[in-house]
Amino acid sequence: xxxxxxxxxxxxxxxxxxxxxxxxxxxxxxxxxxxxxxxxxxxxxxxxxxxxxxxxxxxxxxxxxxxxxxxxxxxxxxxxxxxxxxxxxxxxxxxxxxxxxxxxxxxxxxxxxxxxxxxxxxxxxxxxxxxxxxxxxxxxxxxxxxxxxxxxxxxxxxxxxxxxxxxxxxxxxxxxxxxxxxxxxxxxxxxxxxxxxxxxxxxxxxxxxxxxxxxxxxxxxxxxxxxxxxxxxxxxxxxxxxxxxxxxxxxxxxxxxxxxxxxxxxxxxxxxxxxxxxxxxxxxxxxx
Numbered sequence: 173x174x175x176x177x178x179x180x181x182x183x184x185x186x187x188x189x190x191x192x193x194x195x196x197x198x199x200x201x202x203x204x205x206x207x208x209x210x211x212x213x214x215x216x217x218x219x220x221x222x223x224x225x226x227x228x229x230x231x232x233x234x235x236x237x238x239x240x241x242x243x244x245x246x247x248x249x250x251x252x253x254x255x256x257x258x259x260x261x262x263x264x265x266x267x268x269x270x271x272x273x274x275x276x277x278x279x280x281x282x283x284x285x286x287x288x289x290x291x292x293x294x295x296x297x298x299x300x301x302x303x304x305x306x307x308x309x310x311x312x313x314x315x316x317x318x319x320x321x322x323x324x325x326x327x328x329x330x331x332x333x334x335x336x337x338x339x340x341x342x343x344x345x346x347x348x349x350x351x352x353x354x355x356x357x358x359x360x361x362x363x364x365x366x367x368x369x370x371x372x373x374x375x376x377x378x379x380x381x382x383x384x385x386x387x388x389x390x391x392x393x394x395x396x397x398x399x400x401x402x403x404x405x406x407x408x409x410x411x412x413x414x415x416x417x418x419x420x421x422x423x424x425x426x427x428x429x430x431x432x433x434x435x436x437x438x439x440x441x442x443x444x445x446x447x448x449x450x451x452x453x454x455x456x457x458x459x460x
Contacts, residue, residue, distance in 0.1 A: 178386030193218040205243040279413035282401035302352040307333040309356040316418040327437040340368035349376035360388025
């Protein structure tokens with residue numbers, strides 16, 4: 173589960189009272205969703221102020237919102253596997269098909285539950301109003317950034333994608349307050365992407381992060397934060413189900429953008445489709 177996994181990962185960096193609260197949450201999540209903030213404070217040995225700060229650390233505005241997210245994840249346990257399945261030596265092909273499908277479905281479901289509609293609204297508005305959009309991502313996240321770039325240029329947005337650290341910084345340094353910079357990193361701790369987004373923010377650009385759920389450096393430095401499932405583990409961590417989750421967020425942003433400004437963007441989509449069709453048709457490829 174994304175929230176409980178994020179709490180477990182953050183455990184060692186929490187203050188003493190927060191750690192006691194986290195341990196109680198991990199041990200008795202089903203009970204916590206039935207409690208008031210006062211009841212939780214009493215039973216966990218913390219305070220209502222500590223609980224409020226704790227909820228904001230894990231991207232909830234207050235305790236009722238945190239409970240709703242936690243309750244949703246607990247319900248998901250009954251219909252999806254409890255853990256992502258890693259690569260197993262000699263696994264039968266049918267088991268591989270089943271495992272990867274389950275991993276991807278779980279990742280998409282978890283990510284959907286984590287999406288904050290207010291942050292999505294801010295992201296779509298920023299992308300629509302942007303004079304220029306920079307996309308930063310390294311390795312697998314760079315592939316996701318490329319996918320987003322392809323979508324944006326089809327609707328006529330002035331976008332550019334960079335995986336090279338020097339080019340990221342060079343482009344970021346020329347942004348303005350009219351522009352948007354998007355940093356994509358599963359861990360949220362990729363130094364090159366952090367530096368590029370920080371540079372963009374220093375120029376006044378709106379910054380958007382897409383990272384796994386939980387506290388991380390990239391999200392902490394972004395003005396708009398979107399999160400994906402954080403439960404993928406194992407030797408292929410960050411390359412499989414998490415990639416699908418990132419693409420899921422990108423698709424939602426793109427469709428949301430086009431849907432809300434249908435009359436502006438759909439003709440551009442059609443024009444790009446017809447242009448490609450014209451120049452790649454069999455007739456066009458025949459020698460003259």
